Amino acid sequence: MLMKLLITLYPIIIFTLIAVFFNFFKIRKHLPFNVPDVATFFLIFGLHYFSRQVTHVSILPYFLLLVSTLALILLLLDLFYYREFSAKKFLHFFWRVTFFMTLLLYICMVFVIFTN
Template sequence: MLMKLLITLYPILIFTVIAIFFNFFRIRKHLPLNVPDVVTFFLIFGLHYFSRQVTHVSILPYYLLLISAMALILLLLDLFYYREFRAKKFLYFFWRATFFITLLLYICMVFIIFTS
């Protein structure tokens, strides 16, 4: 039961700690980083660690396959729609989409853990 509580509170704690860290050290004034840019790494780690703890199988290979497919689709859409490729714009959009997919996958994992 304690592990389920920790799995549920992990994203909230990470968001809070990193937001406080960003405000305390005023990172946004010095670097073009936002909180979701850093939280994504911790959510990926949480997906791997907690899926290994609960099911003894890591979800990380499937996650990397999903992110790779998303990158390929975004690249092809960028090339066919705009007829050009801008790496900075692509990486920015890709990283933000990665954050949302990671958060959605984490929420799905929590839902599956509580329903089983």
């Protein structure tokens, strides 16, 4: 039960700690990072660690396959639809979409854990 509580509260704790860290050290003035940019790494780590703890199988390879497919689709969209490619814009958009996808996958994992 304690593990399920930790899994559920992990994203909230991570977002709070990163936001406090950013405000305390005034990182936004010096670097172009936001809280979701840094929290993505911790959410990916949480996906791997908690999926290993609960199911003894890591979800990380499937997540990396999903992210690679997403990158390919976004790249082809840029090239064929917009007819231009800017690496900076692509990486920024890709990382933000990866954050939302990671958060959604984490919420789905929590839902599956609590329904079983």
